[in-house]
Amino acid sequence: MDLAIILAAGEGTRMRSAQSKVLHEIAGRSLIGHVLAALDHLSPKHRAVVVGAKREAVESHLNEIAPDALLVHQEVRNGTGAAARLALEAFVAKHGSTASTVIIMAGDTPLLTGASLRSLHSRHLEMKAKATVLTAEVFDPTGYGRIIRDDQGRISRIVEEKDCKEFEKEIDEINSGVYLFDFAALRGALAELSSDNAQGEEYLTDVISILQRKGEVVAAELIQDETEIIGVNDRRQLAIATSVMRERINDALMLSGVTITDPLTTWIDVTVEIAPDVTLLPGTQLLGKTIVETGATIGPRSTLVDSSVGQDARVIESYVRGAAIGYQVQVGPFSFLREGTELAT
Structure with a gap:
């Protein structure tokens, strides 16, 4: 794995906290610390973290737990696609266009495991894909982007919930926010992103449909345990994720x-x-x-x-x-x- 990008620039307003969302802790480790620990299983050569809200505190924490990470400031929070482009530009400025495979994930998904990330990577290599998305099937997909597949079952696009038509909201396969990309393909697709959507932002999810229209191979890996993709956006979700982590730790110890x-x-x-x-x-x-x-x-x-x-x-x-x-x-x-x-x- 050449490059791992963690998106951690969000405001985290629903947490109603003076502390950055990604610095809240579960089982003795920050949310972003858990993400970094999961990424260690892929042994990325380089790591970049996009920061924004409460930047100073996040950067200070990252300097302690990931001193080698490239810190990229997203001053204007205009979407995940824009954040990914900033990270790629910063990486190229420092290291050149030397990467071939890039993983992108959010900094608020503390339950993702190294095993699931390895499965995603294996699927990406097996399919010789330009992009591979980690997906999940859930009972209640509210709040998540929906995976849209074509008549042959291939992933064709991802639709954010605010842009979903009513029938699309019934789809229970969702986007986890974890992607593997071919570096060059990602860089090219990011240049084509538009903010013509319900939130007026550049969505990283639109890269999937761009690559699909170009005839590139876009794959998906369905995660076996949907609790792994739980994102923490408020205190209720923090409590849920904490309980899941407690069960995971205790089960491993008992075994x-x-x-x-x-x-x-x-x-x-x-x-x-x-x-x-x-x-x-x-x-x-x-x-x-x-x-x-x-x-x-x-x-x-x-x-x-x-x-x-x-x-x-x-x-x-x-x-x-x-x-x-x-x-x-x-x-x-x-x-x-x-x-x-x-x-x-």
Whole structure:
């Protein structure tokens, strides 16, 4: 993979937050951090992020988690197509026209997995396509662009909901906002974009119909788990995505040998390390860089932040931050360990 472009310039007004939408966190990692982590599975040679609203804070965060990323400012938010063109122009100015394959995705889709992105890439190569779109079939397609197919089942265009005719709104196959493109084909199609639509913007989705009219191969990959394409635009969607991530993390841990007696009340950050044969009781939160060694029992109703728990230790109804709990040590009930605390057998 030559170039990955993340679109993160949106205003995020529906979040009703002083903080940029893509900086809100799920399971100890920002929304855009989750997107970058998924992209790592494709090992892109270059990454570009288009920023706009609350630019300074977003750029500061990206300098910490992705210092090699090319940051591109979209001063006028005039559409995803315009954002993609800015990113390509910035990339060409710095590296020349050296890329062959480009992936473009939004910065507010934290549930996308590396496995799905690899499947999309494989489909793109298999079809020798100029563009491949990741799609999903959903029960309620409200708010998403619809995938329009021709009589032979081939994707012909993507219609944003505000531009849909009534019969098109009934289509349940939607655009995920994740695309793979041939670099040259994308660059040429972006030059042909128009803002003649309901929102007066240049849609990246229109690249699909442009390429299709030129007779280029346009493919689609239907994602198996539609929850992966959930975008976060408001606090309700943030809560939904957080719950899905909790289930995903807990399922993986249980399959690895960790006992979680009540997964619905157990919250674990993606940065936490837990060994097999650990038991987590109801109401447990493990956050930050917490490490729990085998045989330990945490809970009930305990929160650990950036702490370590030794083998066969117990933490009962306690709050622990930045502490080291040694082998077979028992903490609690009703203890508060401050940062720097070290407890040995």
